[in-house]
Amino acid sequence: MxxxxxxxxxxxxxxxxxxxxxxxxxxxxxxxxxxxxxxxxxxxxxxxxxxxxxxxxxxxxxxxxxxxxxxxxxxxxxxxxxxxxxxxxxxxxxxxxxxxxxxxxxxxxxxxxxxxxxxxxxxxxxxxxxSDVALLEEELRAALARADTLADEHQRLKHELAETNSGVLALYVQLEERDEQLRTAHGRTLRALEDALRPRPLHVDGLELAVHYAPASDDAPTGGDLYDWFTLPDGTVHITVVDAIGHGITSTRTALTVTHAVRTLALEGHPLESIVARTDTVLAPFDQNVMATLLLARLDPADGTLTLANGSHPPALLAHADGGASYLEVRGRGIGFPLPGSDRVLTATMGEDDVLLLYTDGLTESRRDPIEGEARLKKALCRHRRGPTELIPGLLAEDLLSDVLHQDDTLAIAVRRTGVSRSPRSGR
The missing domain is CATH 3.30.565 (Heat Shock Protein 90)
Structure with missing residues (x-):
């Protein structure tokens, strides 16, 4: 060395x-x-x-x-x-x-x-x-060449990154379009399922009927709130409103089971006061977990006679042609509850142009205070009673759900007695 x-x-x-x-x-x-x-x-x-x-x-x-x-x-x-x-x-x-x-x-x-x-x-x-100067110039040229190479490499990497970002953005756009297509198809399927669960429209002389339904979440467009309506052989209209415990498909199945059992018992001719208890008796052996509240209403379009039976469900609300409104209270316990059944049958009379409202608790408990919710619902029905029947349920939901603290399935049915004479016919 x-x-x-x-x-x-x-x-x-x-x-x-x-x-x-x-x-x-x-x-x-x-x-x-x-x-x-x-x-x-x-x-x-x-x-x-x-x-x-x-x-x-x-x-x-x-x-x-x-x-x-x-x-x-x-x-x-x-x-x-x-x-x-x-x-x-x-x-x-x-x-x-x-x-x-x-x-x-x-x-x-x-x-x-x-x-x-x-x-x-x-x-x-x-x-x-x-010479030293020449060597320094050579070293400087090498440094500059290295810097130029690095600059070119940096530019190439920036270009590749831009192309990659462009490709990723295009992929995101494609995925978003695909996701939108899937959401649209999913929505169509679920709406078709929801429509399939609804009873067919009921046309009865002397009555106008309208319904509004909204799920607790768009991710589960079906829930435990369900209704059924049909005409009995004597010409009276039977309406069932069910609110099964829970949300989603499981509660939908429970609600369907209850409505089908009620329809069967009603068409067999069982008296209204016994149907809630008998429904529980029929379903208990098959499913010990079935729990639901329900409200049963029967209305004679000819004379306006209204009878109600209740199983732990919010009371019906009747708005009168004179501008007043009152709740029709009937006590009872629902399906799967201890001692199920309606304590009695309430009888009332609907006058011409009166509006009956049947609903589930999602409409009155959106702020977790049912007393406040019932007061707001009463005022809202009096405010919208004179409007077209087909708009009343939706307008009520819009008013009461404008400030929601607790999401829930909501169902509202409005029935107006027009007083026009009718000829009995079956709703099936």
């Missing part, structure tokens, strides 16, 4: 460049090497203390040659800490404070054809008239 002692930064840079040129290092590696040794030795040389540069060429086990360059500082400078991570070319430090750089050499590179280092620029540099 050759050794050279230098006393100035200029001499150090010339020495390092001479070594780098002799071993055919690239201009970029040469510049990094000169800058790194200069930064490490600057403090010592600036204080008038010489440093020693050692260089040698070794062959590794893989057959590749490498240049080992060492910088030995005077004792006082060696004790100072220099961060090798900040150097343009990282070095390793030895226990005695010597800084060592190892650089792979290009194939066939040999310093001075094996001749010892003299401290002067090698013949290859002299032959090309290389």
């Amino acid at each position: 050759t050794r050279e002692t230098v006393r100035t930064l200029k001499a150090l840079r010339q020495t390092v460049r001479s070594i780098a040129l002799g071993h055919r290092l690239s201009a970029d590696d040469r510049a990094r090497l000169v800058l790194s040794l200069s930064e490490v030795a600057a403090s010592a040389l600036g204080g008038g203390r010489p440093v020693t540069v050692l260089s040698g060429r070794e062959k590794g086990e893989d057959g590749a040659h490498r240049l080992t360059l060492a910088l030995r500082l005077p004792q006082q400078a060696a004790e100072s800490q220099v961060s090798t991570d900040r150097l343009p070319l990282r070095a390793r430090t030895q226990p005695d404070g010597t800084f060592v750089w190892d650089l792979p050499l290009p194939s066939g590179a040999a310093y001075g054809h094996g001749m010892p280092f003299t401290g002067r620029p090698p013949a290859t540099a002299a032959q090309h008239g290389a």
Whole structure:
């Protein structure tokens, strides 16, 4: 390994460049090497203390040659800490404070054809008239070329990123379109299912009927609120309103089971006061978990006779033609409750242009206060009673659900007695 002692930064840079040129290092590696040794030795040389540069060429086990360059500082400078991570070319430090750089050499590179280092620029540099300025320009060109390459690479990566972002955005648009198509198809299917669960429209002379239904969530457009209406053989209209415990498909199945059982019992001729209890008796052996509230109403369009039976359900509301309204209270316990059945049957009379409202608790308990909800519902029905019958249920829902604290399925049925004579006919 050759050794050279230098006393100035200029001499150090010339020495390092001479070594780098002799071993055919690239201009970029040469510049990094000169800058790194200069930064490490600057403090010592600036204080008038010489440093020693050692260089040698070794062959590794893989057959590749490498240049080992060492910088030995005077004792006082060696004790100072220099961060090798900040150097343009990282070095390793030895226990005695010597800084060592190892650089792979290009194939066939040999310093001075094996001749010892003299401290002067090698013949290859002299032959090309290389001066310090020329070498600096070459190193600067290498740095600029490296910067240009990095800039080009950065631009290419930006372009690729832009194309990737554009592709991702297009994919998002496609996924959103597909999701919208699926939502639309899902909605159509669920609306068709909901329509299939509804009884067929009922047209009875002397009556106008309208219904509004809204699920607690768009994700589950069916729920436990269900209704059924049909005409009995004697010409009276039977209406069932059911609110099964829970939400979604499971509660829909419960509500369907209850409405079908009630319809069967009603068509078999069982008296209204017994149907709630008998429905529980019929269903209990098949499903111990069935729980539902229900309200049963029968109305004779000819004379306006109205009878009601209740199983834990909110009371019916009757709005009169004179502008007043009253709740028709009947006590009872629902399906799956202890001692199920209606305590009695309430009988009332609907006059001409009176409006009967049957509903589920989602309409009155949206603010979790049923007393307040019933008061608001009563005022709203009196306000909308004179409007078209087919609009009344929706208008009531809009008024009462404008400020919702508790989402629930909602069902409202409006029945207006027009007083027109009718001929009995079946609703099925």
